Amino acid sequence: MRVVGLAGSIVGSKTKTAMSLLWEEMLKAYPDADHELLDLADYKLQFSDGRNYLEYTGDTAYVTQKLMEADILFIGTPIFQASIPGTLKNVFDLLPTQAFRDKVAGIVVTAGSAKHYLVAEQQLKPILSYMKAHIVASYVFVEEKDFLNGNVINDDVHLRLQRLAEDAFDLAEAQLSVREKREAEYDF
Amino acid sequence: MENYRIDPSKGMEFGIYTLGDHLANPHTGERISAQERVQQLVRLAQLADQAGLDFFSVGESHQPYFASQAHAVILAAIAQATEKIKIGSSSTIISTSDPVRVYENFATLDLLSGGRAEIVAGRASRVGLFELLGYDLHDYEALFEEKFDLLLQINQEEVVNWSGEFRKPLRNAQVLPRPVEGSLPIWRAVGGTPASAIKAGYAGVPMITAMLGGPASVFKRTIDAYREALTARGFDATQIPVATTGFFYAAETTQEALRDYYPHINEGMKKTNGQGFPKQLFAQAQDHRSIINVGSPQQIIEKILYQHEQFGHQRYLAQLDFGGVPFEKMERNIELIGTEILPAIKKYTKQGGTDA
Secondary structure (H helix, E strand, O other): OEEEEEEOOOOOOHHHHHHHHHHHHHHHHOOOOEEEEEEHHHOOOOOOOOOOHHHOOHHHHHHHHHHHHOOEEEEEEEOEOOEOOHHHHHHHHHOOOOOOOOOEEEEEEEEOOHHHOOHHHHHHHHHHHHOOOEEOOOOEEEEHHHEEOOEEOOHHHHHHHHHHHHHHHHHHHHHHHHHHHHHHHHOO | OHHHOOOHHHOOEEEEEEOOEOOOEOOOOEOOOHHHHHHHHHHHHHHHHHOOOOEEEEOOOOOOOEOOOOHHHHHHHHHHHOOOOEEEEOOEEHHHOOHHHHHHHHHHHHHHOOOOEEEEEEOOOOOHHHHHOOOOHHHHHHHHHHHHHHHHHHHHOOEEEEOOOOOOOEEEEEOOOOOOOOOOOEEEEEOOOHHHHHHHHHHOOOEEEEOOOOEHHHHHHHHHHHHHHHHHOOOOHHHOOEEEEEEEEEOOOHHHHHHHHHHHHHHHHHHHHOOOOOHHHHHHHHOOOEOOEEEOHHHHHHHHHHHHHHHOOOEEEEEOOOOOOOHHHHHHHHHHHHHHHHHHHHHHHOOOOOOO
């Protein structure tokens, strides 16, 4: 399983902190996973102009190709103006319409307030569904009061991130075995 | 239809189109040289000619894994190597070419081939060529529309007066040589959606449309929309042809055809498009409603006749060489087309009834 994480903001620290913690927890459980955590703040991506993702160059080519190669994706997003940040939406816009076919996607949300709890449900999940991802139903929502000095101080977040990693791997394995079984029936 | 050199009384036309892709054979992992690949295209056209097929076309692509950048040059070699088969592009990316030069090339091709040349003009599904050839991707739509219009005008008028945004004006310009019959059939390549087909209809030009996967009845909507647009603009939809294209592969049994061709499609799409072709969708080729013409000759005949019933199209083009198909398999396909598929298609699509 190739696992790729994406912290979808170029500003702030909470999403990156939560994603780094997810990575720690995931690697404890799956130390042999082929993994890469991308922080959008480290890359300079151009805006989507509709071309095939293989035709971008530089950082844009690097990030899109990493995402396309993944079996499991973890999308980390802050909430800006009651939605996902434009930087993350641009990543989706750069990819083909069915980019996440046969991929599993898990979600980590960080937000300043609990009022944003349903943003991922109503705005991020529809995008991932449209792009054909198998979405891990439960996501991890982390809010301002769970952080202190760059650390996540709410133990429940640690445990929920562990479960998110397990659920994503389980779903990926289940989907893979279902697909293999079906494709074996085709006999071609 | 005679403006487009098509005689419906002889039945639907059957042809082959290639994108000129240059990919490894996924069954062996080996890729032939670019030289071998372009020579292969000429031999394939020759076989198609000998088997009595109506049309052979080569696409223009400017990206890795393709060998057809100079498609007009390959077509010139094909013109020389063949006798009766009509030849053309599929497509010529008019947006990033000078229509004057394109017309000169294809009019010359028409002279060389004795009046067999056609142009299919397209917009490119990949856009790397804009940078390579010095065009701005922001002008993607405008470039196509302006240059396609100019191409049509050159085809219709011996002396051209024209001005536009993307090249210097033409003042009393003669674009020479003229084709054998004075003009060439010029088609507009259309993606799968009705929106794109409607533009071809408004322009009153023949449409050729690509169909990768899905049921014929959905693609029928595109063709219906095209003909409605033709009619709305006062053109006679019964006099302007429609061509369809898609994956094709025949073998003795359906299972063998699927097993042979799927890896070529899947691995080829991964390399050229960045994503494979879903096996589930390919498996649905076994349903007679699926547009993918892969199977036994009998099954393919039934599917193409069903598609003809739905579309009433004048030409079908098969893509049977995608993704490094070995030449002996292409030969076998042409043989099955020539001996089994083509006679049946002609027999049942001839004007004047099914038992003609």
